[in-house]
Amino acid sequence: MNNTGIKEADDAFKQQITSQVTRVTGELDRLEGLLKAGLVDPRVLADFRHAVNRARTTSWQVQKWLEGDERGLASMLIQERIKVTTKMALQLASETGASIKHFPGAQELKEALEKLSKLLP
Numbered sequence: 038m039n040n041t042g043i044k045e046a047d048d049a050f051k052q053q054i055t056s057q058v059t060r061v062t063g064e065l066d067r068l069e070g071l072l073k074a075g076l077v078d079p080r081v082l083a084d085f086r087h088a089v090n091r092a093r094t095t096s097w098q099v100q101k102w103l104e105g106d107e108r109g110l111a112s113m114l115i116q117e118r119i120k121v122t123t124k125m126a127l128q129l130a131s132e133t134g135a136s137i138k139h140f141p142g143a144q145e146l147k148e149a150l151e152k153l154s155k156l157l158p
Contacts (some may be wrong), residue, residue: 058096065089091121126150 072082098113106113129137137143 094121 094117095114098117099110102108102110102113133140
């Protein structure tokens, strides 16, 4: 693909992302009104809040990078993932205590954390 084709593909992708962000922003505005009724499962609401927070943080990091932040985007995202993973692990430990081993997926979580632990200084 020549440079013109690459630029056209980049422009089309940028337009697609911009359009999707605009659409989701409108949906979130409408959802806000529905949420005010308070008729939602608290667990679903917590999951939603975490997803929105991750999207908010990622969009903030991308914006900083687009505005010329010297750090690489991948580095910024890894730093945020470390922060979020630490927070989630502490919350999970606090909420489940010793009973965590009885939850589905606990063994897989343990294995993933052990793998990660080997990579940490």
